[in-house]
Amino acid sequence: MIIPETAERVALEARWLELTRQDLPAAATNDWPIRLDHCFQRVLLDVACEGVWYDRITGRPAYRHAPDDVLRKAVILGEDVLMGRADLRTLNQRSLVWRGKVPRP
Template structure:
């Protein structure tokens, strides 16, 4: 993954349990998401950085939710 927006998409999708834009209707998402969603996304990002969560697996699921896998 080379683009920051992809990383954001993956974390926000998982924080929302599906496509983030189904729950966060305004953009940019990070500005309009509720604190709980942002907390989940941050915790997931920290787990990825710590190596305890597989970013590639998260990306695959995110793409499945979007019908792109």
């Protein structure tokens, strides 16, 4: 899918990259189950897609091909993790279950 380059989309992608490459990894504590940028991207996109992101987003890199509503939801979720309003452990677990990496609780 071709995503139009609007000013809003450019800002959304910039915030996504800043959030997942800088802010979340810098905020990660020993209590967090993940620390690496690509892990944050996996979890946030999976939850925003309500399943494994590559079942819904076909192009790579995913953030460039994600529909606006999905990327916006992932950014908001990342902001919530950063502010302590979302439980990263639960979100990561959900992502891993969808991917068949751990059994359903």
